[in-house]
Amino acid sequence: MKKLLSILLAVLMVFALVGCSNNNGGGETPAPTDEGGEGSVLNVWTWNTEFWDFLGKYYADEVVDEYTLKKGDVTIKRTTYPSDGGAYQDALDAALLNQANAAADEKVDLFLAEADYIIKYTNSDATMDVKSIGVTDFSNTYKYTVEAASDANGVVKGVSFQCCPAAVIYRRSIAKDVLGTDDPAEVQAAMDSWDKFNDVAAQAKAKGYYMIPTTNATYRIFSNNTTSPWVTADGKLNIDANIEAWMDQSEDYVKNGYTAYTSNIWGDEATSEMFKTGKTMCFFGPAWYFNFSMGNAQDPEKGCPGDWAICQGPQAWFWGGTWMLAATGTDNPTMVADIMNTFINNEEVCSKLVSEDAQFSNNQAVNAKFAADASYGNAFLGDQNDTAVFVELAKNIKFQNVTAYDQLCNEGLQTYFQECLDGNVDRETAIANFKDYIKTTFPSVTVE
């Protein structure tokens, strides 16, 4: 009897081990969803909480906890990976490739993607035509946000809840000290070209200030104005002349002491310059940058909310933006479409995004309303009407020269070039190290 029992136990153990791999093999096939009965769990993939917070605030009935929302009978769940180093894309890719085998409640339903790599998903079968699930009205959205979410044949695969023209975000008190004025129009006039911007940098230096927090802060302005993509149509790595121009500028700025640091823009060094004690005059970014990523400046004690203002700066550009894409195989198509429609066409929600969250919404009518409203102002920007500025800037946005490889090309170049700026290697070596990194990271890209 004992013998039998131990054999049984041993056999069970082996089965338990083998059983592990069997779970997603398909034993429990998901219930078909075409009869109106949709899934009870909506899985949302994100790399931060920006959109998730809006989803909780403006769409869900109940916020259960940090990772769970409720809307009617449906539970909305968040899966988040950090964006840095491609970790988010990495995890998302694995989930999407397993989508067909995943149980209904495990399937990715809605996922977010950034301008840097959205093309990878729109041009694949992992995303689906949102018009087919009921998102059809794009009349109020900005044209580039639709183009960015469309595949090569013009099929729209997702929508953005924001529009991201970017500006120079400057400290009013420092501008007053350096230029004698903090008025956005006058500050803009003083720095409407790179030559003038450099002159202001020299004046700021003379007064003991830095023009920029880190050399990487201006990177996106240059990378957004390139005339050729990172990877050419025949798969070759290509460093655009404008990227070289950024390298030139960065070397000059380090040499002249116009920059506080050379480090990552998200790092403690650069963000410490946002405090009241910071000596940096200009930061760069769209609405999401100053309302979501400038936490140190928003800090009521250590920051200085109200001491900021925005102007276009030397060159027009846009940065990032978060798109919601519908994952193929979702078991909640109706709710996915409903969320998308809410964030682009629900006037009330879009208005609140502007008035309460200082977003620049993806609804032109709503934005125009706020731009024309003399009583509207952003407290963080000293009651400046940021929407009015962005409405003008949004006209310049062109979504071009994008590839699926942009995120790591952008991150990699900045990281490797920092070594040159720090004096560890010469420029040629820094570029060679960057090329080698791309070669290792993307086997399909040819590097010369």
Add this chain to the structure above:
Amino acid sequence: MEKKKNIQKKSISYAKWGYIFIAPFFIIYAIFTLYPQLLTVYNSFFEYYRDGLTVIGPRFVGFENYKTLFNLNSAGYVPIFKFLGNTIWLWVIGALPQFVIAMMLALFFTSTRLNIKGQQFFKTVIYMPNLIMASAFSMLFFALFSQVGPINQLLISSGMASQPINFLGMQVTVQSLIGLMNFLMWFGNTTILLMAGIQGIDESLFESARLDGSTSTQVFFNITMPLLMPIFIYVFITSMIGGIQMFDVPQVLTNGYGIPDNTSTTMIMYLNNFLGISKNYGMAGAVSVLLFIITAILSSFVFKSINSNNK
């Protein structure tokens, strides 16, 4: 009848129970270690990666991946040689002080003449850093030594530096920090292993040596060290294998880039780069196999040389 039954009982083979009891280990080993190892070797002969969401391959390419590993890169060197050199160097600067300090502590703690009080407390304390996850430890150092971190604030406020020092941007400091972290994490572990080894040595040998008037140095080199050799070899080889697989500390401290100028990129970080977004199983497999061969050669070399010296 009674007798026959007895004989039958005696003929029962208990050997199979032995096999059954050790079976779980072999089953788990086969599934979670042996099978993935063989798969790695197999994959190293294939072109097999992802381009976006498209899976390329697997396509048999023979030794092509291995050849690629030895190609010159854009900066004009063979990356794998540089990274192997980095790995060994980073291990050495952490392991050397680790062995010296651990040996000293082990001698102090086991010495009957010193008879240190509160040994349990010290042993716990020196082992403590090993309990922290390496990546968390590394993250802590990353925050401590950043240009706006506490160390720089301390240096500036005490007047020892006029400007923040870019600890995480210079080769000397980055490598030293990695060495320091590995040292801090592992010297406690080594101390305890060496102590166990020293305690296993017959106390009477030490006593008779002392009676014969030998100095502490003589005792150490002629009694302790030779008799400790088997344990020391074990500690040395495990440390070396751990060193060759060094990953989390430099990866987190340098954000995966091995800054500056790839001087802190280790072999496993290089392997990890292949496994990033493109999931290049072919090339990563080739690096793994190469690493396996190097580890095997180094281990047997060390084992043989120390063993033969001993005889």
